[in-house]
Amino acid sequence: MNIPKPYVPMLLGAVRDAVLYNEQLLTSETLRNRDDYEEHLVHLTQFLEYLKEEYKSKEDEYGLKLEQVIPE
Template sequence: MKIVSTLTPLAVCAVRDAVSYHERLLQSETLRNRADYEAYAVDLSVFLDEITHQYQKIEASLGLPLHDFFESDVPALAYPRKEDDTSDPAGKGLDISAPYAMLMVSSVRDAMLYRESLLREEASQESLRDQQAYLAQLAKLFEWVKDEYRKIESKVGAPLERILHLP
């Protein structure tokens, strides 16, 4: 799976948010099968390290240093991008291996769950609007990632429905 350069910052932040989401889950006292969640959280952290490292290799060509958006509360608003631009003329996106493609799909879903939980906690109207805008961008990324995953689904061997726990 190839994440196009225009979606790369958002994809990196989605995985970061998924890590945060699972860190919160691990703090829950009602969590069952803690070992499974701990192992998954480790896998996500390794994946985040991998795509962060890949991003650092291409950040100069993208003109957007990782620190400009990665540490932002609402990272998607920290970088300019056209709404429906998913082209990649220079081919400078992220290469996601087949096993990590499953994590990419679930990471974007988990990032959306994490951001939805933050929406419930937000107090200021400005912050609420920013979070909603970011969540809308994550939703678009989620649709794009699912479409890309479907292209390699047979190679990966895990149906999208199983990754997303759909009937």
């Protein structure tokens, strides 16, 4: 898959936001089927790590350091 360069930072940010949202969702007391959400969070976290590694390998092409795109 070839993702246009301007979309890469948005993709990283969106997946990071999804991870943060799902982490907070797991603290909800009204949540049912917690196991499904935990599994989803694991997959999101793994996806984010994959995207970060890919971004790091092509950081020079994008012109921004990973830390500038998604500060930790």
